[in-house]
Amino acid sequence: MNYAFADRMMNLPESFLDRLFAVSSVPDIISFAGGLPNSRLIDVKGIKEAAIDVMTNEGEEALQYTTTDGYLPLRQYIADRYNKRLGLNATADEIRIVNGSQQCLDLVAKIFLNKGDHVGLEKPGYLGAIEAFSLYEPVFHGISLEDDGPVIEEFSSLVKDFSPKFFYGIPNFQNPSGRTYSTDKRRAIGEIVSGTDTVFYEDDAFGELAFDNKPIVPVKKFAGDNGIISGSFSKIIAPGMRIGWIYAPVKVIRTFDAAKQAADLHSNFLCQKIIHRYLETTDLDAHIKKITEVYQRHCRLMCELADEMLPDSVVRTDPKGGMFMLITLPEGMDSIKLFEEGLRQRVAVLPGVPFYTGKGGHDTIRLNFSAPDEENIKEGMERLAKAFLNM
């Protein structure tokens, strides 16, 4: 039988995500290509205790259906943390629980995008977002990302000329580049979108992973009702439970709820309760500090080795948090070919290509420093240096 799939399924960029997971699990290969938090920094013991507590004291409820919006005490916790950490005025009514913040990408696109609508995003931009948005067949506009954020003139023209439904960005420790917007650019962006019909969709998967543990004022602070934020417990507690959230004005939430309900009724209730119980009994800031100390050490080591061992013409970003850095290759070197040569040397890197909606990314690779340990970073960078030599 020939299946007559929808047109939207023909627009999908070639997927790298599953290929990544496959490469990451080959035992002999050192992978800098993935996007996994470090498994050894997951507090299995603490989560297990929270799970036992939930199952013992409210198992029947946690294992039953619940409402679409998500567990109220967890939403309240998230709102409180926004207010305390970032000086926002969030309420639980503005927070909804989703299956990891990837689900926000799908649902925000679903509620906003008609075919042919305009969407802005960073160039390079997060490949999971490009995949999710592509299925709603928008017109993409990539805005160049500098070390301190998007080029403001380009951003401003985009909003004026195309009135995109939303601009999607990762202001903190961006994926794939590790770059962070300056406060000036955050303010400028907030001012540009205010009063327009363009939403600034701020994916804050990494904001808690600042090496100096200092909070950074989000774009939403300047964008007001034009701003929405998505967040996730994947990088600070554990990704396998798939618990993320959206923080948006109530008018958006109302429509979002309809899409979420149609998509899967509600997110895993057991894990919402486990995470909430875990948060009640854990010093989250101390736990995050433990994570960021390790990631900072990994990042410094990788930066030093890159400066020392890779060709002088290589340019790298200088992450102050998060999980990724971006390397710009010497003139004429192709990232796909380097990827293949890397595999021959048993090191996996991620070519920049899937981070572009148009052409681009042949001159960059993304390196992940959260998942590999220091031993593997050393060995992997040596292998990568060899791969560069063979190009």
Next chain:
Amino acid sequence: MNYAFADRMMNLPESFLDRLFAVSSVPDIISFAGGLPNSRLIDVKGIKEAAIDVMTNEGEEALQYTTTDGYLPLRQYIADRYNKRLGLNATADEIRIVNGSQQCLDLVAKIFLNKGDHVGLEKPGYLGAIEAFSLYEPVFHGISLEDDGPVIEEFSSLVKDFSPKFFYGIPNFQNPSGRTYSTDKRRAIGEIVSGTDTVFYEDDAFGELAFDNKPIVPVKKFAGDNGIISGSFSKIIAPGMRIGWIYAPVKVIRTFDAAKQAADLHSNFLCQKIIHRYLETTDLDAHIKKITEVYQRHCRLMCELADEMLPDSVVRTDPKGGMFMLITLPEGMDSIKLFEEGLRQRVAVLPGVPFYTGKGGHDTIRLNFSAPDEENIKEGMERLAKAFLNM
């Protein structure tokens, strides 16, 4: 700010699901309106033991990211059970794990439907499916559902005249009616779709809940590659973990994977492992028998009381499994008004209205017999009888 939502969000039928959950949780009201499995039949102890086992022995892995397809041993279990129970030839390659079978509704619609494509469904049909499909803006065709399945002539004309991308049905103990297709109609439907471009999408949320515990041959047995099935652990283990699956030909699975990955990367890995561990250590058939014995008792009681206490002109279905029965009201009585009078009597029923894509359902109500206990069924039916009297 005025948010410019997508056109698809304007097509949503008014949602009853959240209103249901809200009504169901008012303490003083006896609810026959919900769709919850009985909380007391959830094996909290067994699931807790499985959870402790998983967290103790493979916590790091279970709490990390995984691949989109789902946990292979769980997919293998599902395939094996299809083959053993229903005489199918399923392989793990044809099974994918989703966030409860509601997610299948969204993703199947997403991969198949262009705006304006034709979709067939039962009349009345499952309201969660109508909500999910509506967002892809198809043209709906309702086919009348008789006690032994859809009217075959209508079904045949629909396939011939409109070539719908798929027909969605619940052949076993249908929601909302409790009806079950006869084997003859299953065969006829399979023969009609074979060789066409129409998929028969068989939602089998309730098949395991046959009161006599006898397996029923699925439509897919006759439809071959034109058949796909969705299933769920929600009704036989626990809904709060949101673990369901799709069983479809590999050609469909490949496209489905792309949509699932964009939607949320993967389903909750921790709970996939917990459910698999639970299945390894539990006699699932014995557990299901325990559930169906209770549901059968509830159903018989409700049927007897309906026959005894409701007006003679009431017609009810005669469920042989599942969780629901459908009542056709006396001529001229309106289901929405009965719903409101029911609430005054402190009993909640579900009007048939949301189960129709067009007009309809003002002459029917759905009653749930799985969630309330026998005491509440007795008291609730008395209240319902009073509500009928007051109409």
